[in-house]
Amino acid sequence: MRIGIGLPNTTPGADGTLLLEWARRADAGPFSSVAVLDRLVYDSIEPFAALSAAAAITSRVRLATMIAIGPLRGAAMLAKQAEAVNTLSGNRFTLGLAVGARRDDYTAAGVDHRTRGATLSEQLAYLRGRGTDGMQVLVGGSSGPALQRMARYADGYAHGGGPPRAFASAATKARAAWSDLGRPGEPALWGQGYFALGDTERGTDYLRDYYSFTGPFATQIAAGNLTTARAIKDFVRGYADAGCEELILLPTVSDIHEVERLAEVLD
Amino acid sequence: MKVTIVGAGPAGLYLGILLRTADPANEITILERNAPDATFGWGVVFSEETLGALRDADYPTYLEITDTFARWDAIDIHYQGESLRSRGHGFSAIARRRLLAILQRRCAELDVVLRFGVEVDDVAALAAETDVLVGADGVNSVVRRADESTFGASVTPQGCKYVWFGTDLVLDAFTFIFRETEHGLFQVHAYPFDENTSTFIVECPEHVWRRAGLDTMTEQESIAFCQDLFADELGGHTLMSNKSVWLDFPLVRNRLWHSANQAGNTVLIGDAAHTAHFTIGSGTKLAMEDSIVLAQAFVRHPASIESALVDYELERSPTVERFQQAAGQSAEYFRRVGRHTHLEPVRFAFNLLTRSGRITHASLSVRDPKTVATLDSSFAGGRAVTPPPMFAPLELRDVRLTNRAVHQVSTVDKIAGAADTGVGLVLVGPVAVSAEGRITPESSTVDSLRPTTGATVGVLLSHAGRRGATRPPTQGVDLPLPADQAWPLLAPSTLPYTPGSAVPKAMDADDMASVRTAFADAARKAAAAGLDLALLDLAQGHLLASFLSPLTNKRDDEYGGSPEARLRYPLEVLAAVREVWPEDRPLGIRLTVADWARGGLTEDDGVSMAERFAEAGVDLIQISAGHTVPNSQPEYRRGYLTALADRVRNEARVTTLVGGYLTTADEVNTIIGAGRADLCVLEGPC
Numbered sequence A: 001m002r003i004g005i006g007l008p009n010t011t012p013g014a015d016g017t018l019l020l021e022w023a024r025r026a027d028a029g030p031f032s033s034v035a036v037l038d039r040l041v042y043d044s045i046e047p048f049a050a051l052s053a054a055a056a057i058t059s060r061v062r063l064a065t066m067i068a069i070g071p072l073r074g075a076a077m078l079a080k081q082a083e084a085v086n087t088l089s090g091n092r093f094t095l096g097l098a099v100g101a102r103r104d105d106y107t108a109a110g111v112d113h114r115t116r117g118a119t120l121s122e123q124l125a126y127l128r129g130r131g132t133d134g135m136q137v138l139v140g141g142s143s144g145p146a147l148q149r150m151a152r153y154a155d156g157y158a159h160g161g162g163p164p165r166a167f168a169s170a171a172t173k174a175r176a177a178w179s180d181l182g183r184p185g186e187p188a189l190w191g192q193g194y195f196a197l198g199d200t201e202r203g204t205d206y207l208r209d210y211y212s213f214t215g216p217f218a219t220q221i222a223a224g225n226l227t228t229a230r231a232i233k234d235f236v237r238g239y240a241d242a243g244c245e246e247l248i249l250l251p252t253v254s255d256i257h258e259v260e261r262l263a264e265v266l267d
Numbered sequence B: 001m002k003v004t005i006v007g008a009g010p011a012g013l014y015l016g017i018l019l020r021t022a023d024p025a026n027e028i029t030i031l032e033r034n035a036p037d038a039t040f041g042w043g044v045v046f047s048e049e050t051l052g053a054l055r056d057a058d059y060p061t062y063l064e065i066t067d068t069f070a071r072w073d074a075i076d077i078h079y080q081g082e083s084l085r086s087r088g089h090g091f092s093a094i095a096r097r098r099l100l101a102i103l104q105r106r107c108a109e110l111d112v113v114l115r116f117g118v119e120v121d122d123v124a125a126l127a128a129e130t131d132v133l134v135g136a137d138g139v140n141s142v143v144r145r146a147d148e149s150t151f152g153a154s155v156t157p158q159g160c161k162y163v164w165f166g167t168d169l170v171l172d173a174f175t176f177i178f179r180e181t182e183h184g185l186f187q188v189h190a191y192p193f194d195e196n197t198s199t200f201i202v203e204c205p206e207h208v209w210r211r212a213g214l215d216t217m218t219e220q221e222s223i224a225f226c227q228d229l230f231a232d233e234l235g236g237h238t239l240m241s242n243k244s245v246w247l248d249f250p251l252v253r254n255r256l257w258h259s260a261n262q263a264g265n266t267v268l269i270g271d272a273a274h275t276a277h278f279t280i281g282s283g284t285k286l287a288m289e290d291s292i293v294l295a296q297a298f299v300r301h302p303a304s305i306e307s308a309l310v311d312y313e314l315e316r317s318p319t320v321e322r323f324q325q326a327a328g329q330s331a332e333y334f335r336r337v338g339r340h341t342h343l344e345p346v347r348f349a350f351n352l353l354t355r356s357g358r359i360t361h362a363s364l365s366v367r368d369p370k371t372v373a374t375l376d377s378s379f380a381g382g383r384a385v386t387p388p389p390m391f392a393p394l395e396l397r398d399v400r401l402t403n404r405a406v407h408q409v410s411t412v413d414k415i416a417g418a419a420d421t422g423v424g425l426v427l428v429g430p431v432a433v434s435a436e437g438r439i440t441p442e443s444s445t446v447d448s449l450r451p452t453t454g455a456t457v458g459v460l461l462s463h464a465g466r467r468g469a470t471r472p473p474t475q476g477v478d479l480p481l482p483a484d485q486a487w488p489l490l491a492p493s494t495l496p497y498t499p500g501s502a503v504p505k506a507m508d509a510d511d512m513a514s515v516r517t518a519f520a521d522a523a524r525k526a527a528a529a530g531l532d533l534a535l536l537d538l539a540q541g542h543l544l545a546s547f548l549s550p551l552t553n554k555r556d557d558e559y560g561g562s563p564e565a566r567l568r569y570p571l572e573v574l575a576a577v578r579e580v581w582p583e584d585r586p587l588g589i590r591l592t593v594a595d596w597a598r599g600g601l602t603e604d605d606g607v608s609m610a611e612r613f614a615e616a617g618v619d620l621i622q623i624s625a626g627h628t629v630p631n632s633q634p635e636y637r638r639g640y641l642t643a644l645a646d647r648v649r650n651e652a653r654v655t656t657l658v659g660g661y662l663t664t665a666d667e668v669n670t671i672i673g674a675g676r677a678d679l680c681v682l683e684g685p686c
């Protein structure tokens, strides 16, 4: 299993300098990829812009959206942005797409929330219709229709987070969908989890805030924050056993030392 | 910490005990509407694994509970005048009344305040006066109902009627009785729980219950009815009532089990939070385990009640979800068990034992090698030393498959590799009946079929219909070819498959004649190439399947409209093929049994269609579902098509082949052994 690290594009106080230094260190470190999140109505750096910047100062790591909310952008614009990052990075881009979880992102983007699933399918058909060779596409979502969409159009599955057994069960479903659609081989399987090794309280507060729109679930998500070396190691082992191919560990505090702290734990 | 618990059932009482033993400073009050000794029900069953948890949680109650246990390890299945015993299951049971008495005494010993005869209705007021309010008030929980939207509660009846009796007949096994009557099938779930008494639950589908007139009988009349119905098994013993009325079992689910807000901290445990159908006998166990985990969570999070509640919920919900999944399958099994009464007793029994997916062929062969040996030998004419069901041969017309595993390969060039794996049947396809019927330019057509030696090979003859002319599946499926490489598509109506797909031509009489001829010609070629079996593709939204579904067939001629009209063309094609396909070789279909889409074909429709095709003489049906339209609603998991196969095989009484992501021999042995299908597509590298 490869391990990637999230860039701090949604954590409080992150700026361009931090983001770039983070990417630079990740490129030098043991990580196989850097990944970003996507939220419109939240203080954050736009994911394709963040990855374009990261593309310019990295040479090794893959760059991934984990995930980008497809329907917030028109299909052609989405394809344009994705292809731009892929070109700028010399084919190092992995495009993770899903419908996201926030209604207000849709309102702000002026996009119909009700038809988000169908819109994402159309976007994927458009992207794939252009013969986007060399750009890996992942799709997320846990419902049957989402898994079906993944198997119809993507190269693999982007899991939304949770304990290893949740990943294992989603991976089985993703493989079942893959076979149902008659795809050859196996889907790529990517997972993710949050961590904080320095100021763990601050990290957990951020998660509670970031997910406050989910109501009481925010506490559950925050409770899953990996805050000790032991917790991270167990998590990594659990994901590896469950067949994860690439695990992204996402930061919850905007502290550059988190990169080394994580590297040390993984050593 | 001040904790108020509503409900003195097993969950509430046990939580009271554990909170006091964890920290004597905790002030616990339990409010119960009934008197201490007024309780419903008779005995409850525990499994061995629960007992370990009870021992570690509170040793004195564990000792008392296990001292009074009735213990046994057998399951008896009475069916069609035969009785079959399966061993090695490790049950224990206790009278509910006795369990509650033990827990009440222990509560008193630990100074838990128990207040009986208090019916709670103002939940908010109660919550405001305490640190934590616990809803342990059972299925109809007032605590849950006071804040249904926060909990995201759903309560769904499970579709059968049941009544919970006691009897003075002392059983020595968990006993299932199936009794066919003029009204329909009744079943009994009975088990001992002390030296004088057994629990005796009678269950039947609601329409059977009405037909038998039970909806209008008094309690006494319905006891008499049941006593009479099971007179043989009761052998002169009587049924006893304890508020024993006929009920629906409600499935309770909550998206969240706790709420933490200004009004206070509230948490649900036991049946208030979740129910699991009584046919897997786990409700009390789950309720008491909830209490254990909740009490531990408070110890782990002394500073934050909310964290404790989250921790409790995170730890418990995956387990509970697993049990609810199994319970749902078990409930569904009993709702439809009538369709299995044609199975020979040992397979019927194995089907019953494996109904919820918790017991498989492999696990039963450890617990109960004798029953498994009997099952296995039933596939081999009763010979004693036999391999498991996957390795039983199957005859279809004059073709003999050496085992029940099938590998499905997409193109003709992969046949030889698949044949080397030793599966009983290699199924190649979809193989297009004509160039226009291909899915992609790389799809095999019938002209590429060649004789294969040393393996039994079947072909899935197909016309892709509106899903044709797409790119190869390496990049995705249903991606249309560029216009200059595409070919024209045919369908019953002019509806494109996806918004980006090409618009197909609605078939006219000439198209229908030529496709029918193409299928017949293809079958002739396949026969000449030595193929042993042919399936016509009436699935996956391909051409013939599109005629079946009202979502894709909008025709107003004699081939559209009613179900009968939608079946007409596929049946015509089938007849044309049967005419040219060799008499001694089997001919079947791959059939979409359910569209899994709103307004589409339902499972019931699928079973009726399967019946029609069985009457029309198909020898085999491969089970498929979804894909009629691209945005269907599948529920993927291991074996997600097995339940459909079971319905088709046992209701339409036709030989079935099922896939649905089966990856192990154990899954295949379990499915074949239980008579849910006759052949399984085994996934795997080949």
Ligand SMILES: Cc1cc2nc3c(=O)[nH]c(=O)nc-3n(C[C@H](O)[C@H](O)[C@H](O)COP(=O)(O)OP(=O)(O)OC[C@H]3O[C@@H](n4cnc5c(N)ncnc54)[C@H](O)[C@@H]3O)c2cc1C
Pocket: B006, B007, B008, B009, B010, B011, B012, B031, B032, B033, B034, B041, B043, B044, B045, B046, B118, B119, B120, B121, B136, B137, B138, B139, B140, B141, B142, B162, B163, B164, B201, B269, B270, B271, B272, B278, B281, B282, B283, B284, B285, B286, B287
């Ligand atoms: C037919 C049948 C057979 C079963 N067999 C088994 C079995 O074999 N094994 C097994 O493990 N489980 C079995 N169960 C399930 C088991 O009975 C329940 O899961 C278990 O009792 C749940 O415990 P509880 O404490 O959550 O709720 P309950 O036992 O239902 O207790 C709730 C308590 O709350 C009280 N209450 C309710 N509302 C109020 C109110 N407003 N104010 C005050 N008090 C209130 C009630 O009077 C009751 O005492 C069976 C269930 C049924 C229906």
